[in-house]
Amino acid sequence: MSRISQIFSKLVLGSVCAAATLLSVSAHAQSTPNYPSKPVKIIVPFPPGGLADNLARGMSQELSREWGQQVVVENRAGANTIIAAQATLAAGGDGYTLMLANDPTISSNQYLYSKLPYDPVKDFVPVINVAETLEVMVVGPAFKGNTLNDLIAAAKAKPDEVAYGTYGLGSKAHIDAEAFSKLAGIKTLHVPYKGVADVMPALLSGQVQFAITGVPPAIPLVRSGQLRAIAIASPKRSASLPEVPTFSEVGLQGFNASAWFGLIAPAATPRAVVEKIAADVSKVIVRPDFQQKYISGVGLELLNQGPAQFADFLRKDRAAYAAHIKELNVKLD
Structure with missing residues (x-):
């Protein structure tokens, strides 16, 4: 290779490396969102005044302070959380509409209805599993x-x-x-x-x-x-109601039940946004004052499961519901 060819090759290689570096920096900048830059909505699938509504409103107040943007709660009750799920999907996957879902939305509706207007697995992404009761x-x-x-x-x-x-x-x-x-x-x-x-x-x-x-x-x-x-309905008595016996204690062995409450988002929501929401919500819900007012102090149990852990939880939860509903032979259509 001639001296001129060597110089030319080095120039080309340098240009390629520089371009790659610029693309990498650009990609990193895009993956670190300036979020939120406008108000955020949390859709609750139950009427005002209930357990999920109170938890959502507690989080919305603290996130509004954390983000410097208004976080509002919208109640869309009915149809076993299906109405709220549809409203969440219709808002688009930009991270500005979330849903405080619970068991039916993601884990059991698909086994209760022959046809759902959404796919619980493909249409939503788990953000953070907040608490259970x-x-x-x-x-x-x-x-x-x-x-x-x-x-x-x-x-x-x-x-x-x-x-x-x-x-x-x-x-x-x-x-x-x-x-x-x-x-x-x-x-x-x-x-x-x-x-x-x-x-x-x-x-x-x-x-x-x-x-x-x-x-x-x-x-x-x-x-x-x-x-x-x-x-x-627990293997052991509740710390909130210690005087109340378990089902097993009074003769009905093996009857245990709990319900979870977690934030989900449309599947198109950027991963970086999902991670940021999860991290910021986690920061709020682990605070002792928040737990006393909205979680342990009212009888809930903290879960604080991030996206990956929440996804694993949901896989197991869906499998359990599939078997459970088949055994009960419950169908709603």
């Missing part, structure tokens, strides 16, 4: 018994007359109540509502006799004596 069975003043065995006996004496309230057809509460009824060998009457904020008044007024609900909304009504908690 243990489930507790509560009875209202219309039910005169005091124990789980009293309830089972009443349902056996009058099949399809002892009514329970849930957050809607196919909701976590619905599936859990059906699982309980099957395990206990009883037939109960399902009365669906839009959210826990509707179920509690229904219990108090006697429209329904019992409900399986998250611990947090039950705590104030149980402690005030307006409702009675008769069993915790």
